[in-house]
Amino acid sequence: MTRKVRRVFILISAAALAWVFFLAYRPLPPLGFVHSQYGDLVNAITVPERHITDAVSAVNFDVRAFDTLGEEFILFTSVMGVLVLMRRQSDEPAGHHEDKAPGRTVPPASDAVRVTALLLVAPAMLFGLYIVVHGQVSPGGGFQGGVILASAPVLVYLCSEYAEFRRVLSMRLAEVSEAAGAATYILMGLVSLGLGGMFLENLLPLGRSGTLTSGGMVPFIDVGVGLEVGGGLSLALLAYLEELVEEKEQ
Amino acid sequence: MSESILGNAILLFVAAAGTSVVFTRDPTSQAIVVSFYGLLLGIMFLVFRAPDVALSQIAIGALALPLMILLALARVKKQGPKS
Numbered sequence: 001m002t003r004k005v006r007r008v009f010i011l012i013s014a015a016a017l018a019w020v021f022f023l024a025y026r027p028l029p030p031l032g033f034v035h036s037q038y039g040d041l042v043n044a045i046t047v048p049e050r051h052i053t054d055a056v057s058a059v060n061f062d063v064r065a066f067d068t069l070g071e072e073f074i075l076f077t078s079v080m081g082v083l084v085l086m087r088r089q090s091d092e093p094a095g096h097h098e099d100k101a102p103g104r105t106v107p108p109a110s111d112a113v114r115v116t117a118l119l120l121v122a123p124a125m126l127f128g129l130y131i132v133v134h135g136q137v138s139p140g141g142g143f144q145g146g147v148i149l150a151s152a153p154v155l156v157y158l159c160s161e162y163a164e165f166r167r168v169l170s171m172r173l174a175e176v177s178e179a180a181g182a183a184t185y186i187l188m189g190l191v192s193l194g195l196g197g198m199f200l201e202n203l204l205p206l207g208r209s210g211t212l213t214s215g216g217m218v219p220f221i222d223v224g225v226g227l228e229v230g231g232g233l234s235l236a237l238l239a240y241l242e243e244l245v246e247e248k249e250q
Numbered sequence: 251m252s253e254s255i256l257g258n259a260i261l262l263f264v265a266a267a268g269t270s271v272v273f274t275r276d277p278t279s280q281a282i283v284v285s286f287y288g289l290l291l292g293i294m295f296l297v298f299r300a301p302d303v304a305l306s307q308i309a310i311g312a313l314a315l316p317l318m319i320l321l322a323l324a325r326v327k328k329q330g331p332k333s
Contacts, residue, residue, distance in 0.1 A: 031257050031298065056302035131305070139301035147309035154317065233314060240321035 051206040052136045052215045060141070061218045061225075065200040069185055072225055076182050079232040086239040109158060117159035124152045132226035136215035142225025146181075149226065150233035162241070169234055177231030184224025188217050253297075260294045281319040288312035 001009075046058040060068045109117075128149035135141030157165040189200040197203045204216035212219065267287040274280045288311025295304035 031253050054302070140305055141302075144302075144305040144309045147314055151313055236318070237321070240318075240325065 047209050050202070050215065050218075051209040052218060053210050054136060054138055054140075056139065057135045057141050057215070057218060057222070061135070061221045062202050062215070065189075065202075065217075065221065068221075068225075069189070069200070072182065072185055072228055075229060075232050076178070079178065079235050082236045083239050086242075114159045117155040121152055121155045121159070124148060124155055128152065128226075128230070132222055133212060133219060135222040136218045137210055137212070142181075142222040142227075143229055145222075146226040146229025146231075147233060149230035150237070153234060154237065157241070165241075169238065171235075171238055174231045174234040174238060177227045178235055179231075181224045181226065181228025181231055184227065185221055188221050188224065192217070257297055260290070260297050264290050264294050277323055278320070281316045281323065284319065285312050285316035288315060 042055050042059055042063070046052050046055045050058050050062050052058040052062065128145045128147075128151070130145070131140035131148055132142055132145030135145070153165060153169040156168045192201040192203050193199055195203045200217075202216040202218070204220075206216045207214035264287070267283075267290045271280060271283050271287050274283045289308060291311055292304045292308035295301075295307055
């Protein structure tokens with residue numbers, strides 16, 4: 001296929017795609033006028049029956065908590081996949097870099113990057129914790145908060161040396177955090193079973209709407225998910241960085 | 251009315267940013283452009299009243315995804331083409 005034929009082909013495809021998008025866009029209802037039965041139902045029950053003021057969290061961690069368990073384990077499995085792919089094999093020589101481009105140096109981080117990263121470490125940590133524990137009250141929760149928490153060690157890496165980064169974030173800490181987070185979710189399900197309900201049925205006292213202790217099991221699940229996501233991302237990060245830095249040091 | 255203008259404007263921005271991600275050919279620059287695109291998507295979700303999704307989008311699309319791309323690139327570049 002010559003270049004010209006390819007270009008004609010891509011133009012036709014692009015035009016067709018644009019037309020389909022246009023057809024899909026036209027009948028969209030105006031902003032804020034969408035009413036679905038499921039949405040109305042969820043809005044009707046979240047505050048009166050579940051004492052959760054964030055409808056999305058109510059769906060994710062209460063009404064359909066079991067689905068979210070599966071979602072969490074997608075991440076868990078992906079992180080395991082990364083670790084398995086990145087592991088050092090026994091027959092792999094340490095520091096093989098037959099291909100290292102000669103004279104390629106890593107530029108040091110600029111002062112501006114260092115200062116900005118240093119200033120952001122503590123706020124990132126605090127904001128991550130805030131997002132994790134306020135999942136049942138306002139937008140956010142374990143997934144989002146966990147990613148923000150995992151960004152704090154990255155900022156430490158940006159503003160200092162790799163050694164400092166490893167002092168803040170050890171493999172063990174990330175592993176334990178991920179495993180404990182994943183276990184928390186399942187344990188919450190078993191707690192419901194133990195209390196005589198169904199798996200992950202919300203049986204703890206629901207508390208007063210709009211407060212940190214509202215939502216029964218939801219805040220516990222959120223903390224578990226936060227640990228799992230934060231730990232999982234950190235593990236993937238460590239797996240990547242470890243090999244890179246090992247080779248750079250030799 | 252003003253809200254629908256805002257909605258349409260952000261849709262156009264997202265379309266433009268998505269196109270520029272495709273037209274950026276250098277993978278390292280692409281990681282930065284995709285981060286910007288992720289941020290715009292986050293704003294789009296916010297405009298369309300989905301703050302939860304917006305937060306996830308910003309955390310994953312603008313933060314975790316570019317980071318993972320950069321780390322993967324660092325590894326690929328280190329290993330280089332087999333000669």
